[in-house]
Amino acid sequence: MADEDKKAEHTREVRYNEDDLEIRRPEGETGENTDRVSPIMRKDEGQQPEKRKGFFAEMLAPVGGFGVTFSTMCRKVDTEEYPEKPRPTQARYHGRHQLNRYADGLEKCIGCELCAWACPADAILVEGADNTDEARFSPGERYGRVYQINYLRCIFCGLCIEACPTRALTMTNEYEMADAERAPLIYEKHQLLAPMEDGMLRAPLPMADGTDHHDYYMGRVTGPTPGQQEYVADRDGQTTDQNDSGPTAEQEAYR
Amino acid sequence: MIAAQLVQHAGEGLALGPAVPTADVPAADFSDTPWWLTLIKGQMVFVFLLLNVLVVIWFERRVVGQMQQRPGPNRFGPFGLFQTLADGLKLMMKEDVIPSNADRVMFIVAPLITGALAFVSFAIIPMGAEVEMFGHTTPLQLTDTPVATLLVLAVAGVGAYGFVLAGWSSGSTYPLLGGLRSTAQVISYEIAMGLSLVAVFLYAGSMSTSQIVAAQADLWYIIPLFFSFVIYLVTMVGETNRLPFDLAEGEGELGGGFHTEYSSMKFGMFFLGEYINMFTVSALATTLFLGGWMAPPGIAWINDGMFNEGWWTFLWFFLKMWLFIFGYVWLRGSLPRVRYDQFMKLGWKIMIPAALAWVVAVAFIRAAQIGYFGDSIWATIITVAAIAVLVIFGLLLWDRRSQAAQEAEQRSRQAPDEVDPFAGGYPVPPLPGQRLVERPRAVTAAEPVTVDAGSGPTHDSPEDDRGR
Numbered sequence: 001m002a003d004e005d006k007k008a009e010h011t012r013e014v015r016y017n018e019d020d021l022e023i024r025r026p027e028g029e030t031g032e033n034t035d036r037v038s039p040i041m042r043k044d045e046g047q048q049p050e051k052r053k054g055f056f057a058e059m060l061a062p063v064g065g066f067g068v069t070f071s072t073m074c075r076k077v078d079t080e081e082y083p084e085k086p087r088p089t090q091a092r093y094h095g096r097h098q099l100n101r102y103a104d105g106l107e108k109c110i111g112c113e114l115c116a117w118a119c120p121a122d123a124i125l126v127e128g129a130d131n132t133d134e135a136r137f138s139p140g141e142r143y144g145r146v147y148q149i150n151y152l153r154c155i156f157c158g159l160c161i162e163a164c165p166t167r168a169l170t171m172t173n174e175y176e177m178a179d180a181e182r183a184p185l186i187y188e189k190h191q192l193l194a195p196m197e198d199g200m201l202r203a204p205l206p207m208a209d210g211t212d213h214h215d216y217y218m219g220r221v222t223g224p225t226p227g228q229q230e231y232v233a234d235r236d237g238q239t240t241d242q243n244d245s246g247p248t249a250e251q252e253a254y255r
Numbered sequence: 256m257i258a259a260q261l262v263q264h265a266g267e268g269l270a271l272g273p274a275v276p277t278a279d280v281p282a283a284d285f286s287d288t289p290w291w292l293t294l295i296k297g298q299m300v301f302v303f304l305l306l307n308v309l310v311v312i313w314f315e316r317r318v319v320g321q322m323q324q325r326p327g328p329n330r331f332g333p334f335g336l337f338q339t340l341a342d343g344l345k346l347m348m349k350e351d352v353i354p355s356n357a358d359r360v361m362f363i364v365a366p367l368i369t370g371a372l373a374f375v376s377f378a379i380i381p382m383g384a385e386v387e388m389f390g391h392t393t394p395l396q397l398t399d400t401p402v403a404t405l406l407v408l409a410v411a412g413v414g415a416y417g418f419v420l421a422g423w424s425s426g427s428t429y430p431l432l433g434g435l436r437s438t439a440q441v442i443s444y445e446i447a448m449g450l451s452l453v454a455v456f457l458y459a460g461s462m463s464t465s466q467i468v469a470a471q472a473d474l475w476y477i478i479p480l481f482f483s484f485v486i487y488l489v490t491m492v493g494e495t496n497r498l499p500f501d502l503a504e505g506e507g508e509l510g511g512g513f514h515t516e517y518s519s520m521k522f523g524m525f526f527l528g529e530y531i532n533m534f535t536v537s538a539l540a541t542t543l544f545l546g547g548w549m550a551p552p553g554i555a556w557i558n559d560g561m562f563n564e565g566w567w568t569f570l571w572f573f574l575k576m577w578l579f580i581f582g583y584v585w586l587r588g589s590l591p592r593v594r595y596d597q598f599m600k601l602g603w604k605i606m607i608p609a610a611l612a613w614v615v616a617v618a619f620i621r622a623a624q625i626g627y628f629g630d631s632i633w634a635t636i637i638t639v640a641a642i643a644v645l646v647i648f649g650l651l652l653w654d655r656r657s658q659a660a661q662e663a664e665q666r667s668r669q670a671p672d673e674v675d676p677f678a679g680g681y682p683v684p685p686l687p688g689q690r691l692v693e694r695p696r697a698v699t700a701a702e703p704v705t706v707d708a709g710s711g712p713t714h715d716s717p718e719d720d721r722g723r
Contacts, residue, residue: 069322069589077326 089173094156096174097149099192100167102216104208104224105200107137107193108168111144118163123153135204140213144168147189151177166217199223201232281399283381283465288393295389296397300377308530312339315584322588343523351519356426365424366517369417370524373531376410379403380538381465383548383569395548395569396465403464404456407539408449411494415441417528418496418503422513433512436595437496437503443602444493450610451486454617455543464539468547475546482613484544486606488582491536493602496529497583499590502598537579541572548572616642 053061060067080087089095100108111128129145137143160169179185196202201224207213209227211220224232288296313328313336320327328335353362383395400406415438422434456462458480459470467476477484493500504512511517514525541547548568549555555563562571593601622628623638673692676683685691 065589066585069585072324073318073321075324077321077324079325 089175091173093171093173093175094158095172096151096177096187097160097192098170098172098194099144099147099189100170100194101196101200102139103200103222104228105196105205106139106203106207106216107143108166109144109147110138110140110166110168111142112165114163114165115160115169118159119154120157120159121153121155123150123155124148124160125150133206136206137203139207139211139216144189147192149187149192151185151187152182201228205231205235280401281403281463281465282469283394283396283399284385285394285398287391289391292389292391292393293397296393296395297378300382300397301374304374304377304531304534307534308527309339309343310336311530311533311580312342314580315587318581318584319588322585346523346526347520349519351521352516354426354516357516358424358426361420361424362516363521365417365421366521366524366528367417368420369414369528372410372414372417373528373535376407376535377531377538379406379464380535380542381468381547382538382572383566384564386566386569394465395572399463399465402462404452404462404467404539404543407535408445408452411441411532412445414528414532417525418513421517421525425513425516427516429510430513430515433503433505433509433515436509437513439599440493440496440500440503443599444490444606447486447602447606447610448490448494450607450614451483451490452543453614454480454483457614457617457621464542464547468542468549471546471549475544475549477544480544480617483610483617484540486610486613487540487544489601489606491540491579492583492586493598495532495536495583497533498587499593500598501592502595505592507592533580533583534576537576537583538572540579541575545575545578547575616646 102108109126111126113126113128116122116124116126125146125148126144127146128142131137131141131143156171158171161171164170177185205228207216208221208225215221316338317327317329317335328338331337331341353359378397379399381394381396381399385392385394418437418441419434422430422432422437425431455467455476458476459467461467461470492498496503502508502512504514506512509515514522517525548571550560550563550567550571554571561567619638619642620635623635626634628634628638670686670689672688672690674683674685674689675692676685
């Protein structure tokens with residue numbers, strides 16, 4: 001009686017387990033599928049035809065590593081010689097910012113602070129001020145009197161560039177901005193302003209003759225007019241009479 | 256002069272049959288070398304080795320760097336050549352720590368033994384033919400003795416004391432293990448190395464290094480004794496504790512091995528010793544198998560042997576020695592460290608028996624060549640043929656054995672068709688293609704409970720059936 005029970009139990013268990021195995025297999029996979037075999041079973045599979053190597057290739061295979069190291073020795077070294085030969089960045093690399101100018105030398109920044117508001121890292125500080133007839137730095141009403149970017153905070157995401165309505169703020173490819181102290185990493189306006197190009201006049205100066213800020217914005221001003229040049233010549237003649245310090249002193253005047 | 260005579264003599268012996276092996280005196284002629292010139296030459300060897308070490312460390316780092324597609328040290332000096340100088344200075348400036356557990360005397364003596372003995376062996380290396388130096392004609396070799404080659408082995412054996420004592424006196428576990436490994440390594444591989452040298456002695460009829468070089472005037476021993484050369488190459492890496500056999504200082508296993516507790520210039524001495532040992536064994540390999548300072552064939556024939564005398568010979572010696580150094584670096588760039596048991600197995604079960612068999616074969620061939628088996632030229636040919644047949648037969652036998660062993664292993668690995676998942680005491684899933692054989696359970700399952708339709712719970716809304 002007990003034996004019979006055991007036997008029944010046994011057969012039932014086996015059948016149950018076979019069913020279980022069937023069920024547990026993923027769909028479309030049968031018991032005969034040997035895609036996923038253990039290393040032990042693969043040994044048998046190795047007897048199936050595979051690509052035969054040449055006699056010498058097979059003989060030298062155990063010391064093939066020496067060939068690898070030797071041929072690598074003749075290859076070009078991949079290391080970048082950074083400080084001596086810096087590699088150029090990608091054309092649109094997000095580097096240090098730059099405050100652009102119009103072709104006659106007036107600044108594009110209008111002190112609207114949109115860049116500062118767009119900045120997710122709160123790295124930009126802008127203080128706008130009114131342009132006057134005596135001291136005009138940009139076309140239109142306002143100009144950025146204080147412009148600071150804190151490169152300890154900046155994440156170079158470029159949202160400020162997207163926010164700028166006059167294309168005053170863009171980014172350069174320069175990335176060497178390390179310093180041992182904090183203060184020098186807060187860049188001021190005179191550090192961020194684009195360099196003067198040929199023909200540009202140093203602000204403050206009046207707008208080009210017979211134009212308004214719309215003309216500037218639409219790109220109709222392509223260079224300084226004679227009136228502007230005259231104004232600057234007058235102004236510089238006065239300043240050089242007063243003090244002999246040259247452009248650095250004038251840069252100080254921006255701040 | 257004497258060298259030439261001896262070579263001639265040996266050649267006659269080869270041609271004419273039985274001849275007494277050449278006299279066991281060095282071929283180098285030191286009669287015109289005053290004591291002060293010997294002193295100067297000793298200084299020159301010392302400086303030569305030190306400069307070589309400075310260059311080889313840089314060379315190794317550069318070459319291994321190139322092998323890994325990076326430049327290696329390139330900052331200090333042209334191509335980073337002075338990097339080793341800077342590193343050496345740094346080593347000297349560092350704090351010299353002696354652990355409180357250490358045996359102070361031995362801890363200090365051990366690096367001195369290693370560093371000092373490394374220089375000794377180079378005394379007997381013939382670095383060139385006779386040259387004019389300060390008005391005297393003297394060979395480019397510090398000294399030579401009838402048993403000069405044995406001196407190298409002896410000094411290497413004593414040098415091992417440096418490693419052992421360093422390991423023991425550090426009073427810490429890893430250095431001790433490293434020291435023990437180092438001893439075992441030197442002992443195991445010096446046997447095979449000595450046996451590979453025996454074949455050279457049999458051919459040259461002398462242990463004097465200058466005479467071994469002279470005996471290779473016609474044929475470098477790398478050709479007739481290629482097998483010895485291979486054994487020597489392997490054992491010299493084992494002897495010098497270099498990758499892939501640097502088990503005595505395996506960083507991954509033993510911290511730093513025998514020099515774990517060493518710092519500053521004491522560590523520097525081990526470093527220095529290791530690199531000079533590299534040069535010593537490379538120079539010995541050059542001397543024994545590559546014709547020492549002899550110009551390579553082809554160049555040797557130019558202009559009536561112009562390049563085979565004077566200071567030119569030093570160039571050939573230098574190039575050949577550095578060939579081995581490059582081999583060392585190449586090994587280091589290519590191979591990982593072997594396991595300790597594999598290393599010992601290679602030494603005792605393969606190198607020593609193979610070297611022994613080879614020495615016996617060389618002895619027979621040499622005896623036939625010299626004429627112990629009769630004057631006929633057939634004696635040599637028959638001996639070589641008999642040895643070849645034996646070797647082939649042995650190889651076949653060995654191949655069959657290893658194949659049978661491989662098949663047996665394959666069979667033992669074959670997974671059985673049926674698997675009892677609980678055989679090992681814990682459940683194991685069956686491999687694909689295997690069938691489960693389930694044992695009956697110890698506890699039988701309970702009878703299924705039959706539930707009649709009326710007794711089940713009643714549901715009022717379809718929501719009660721959620722999840723069923």
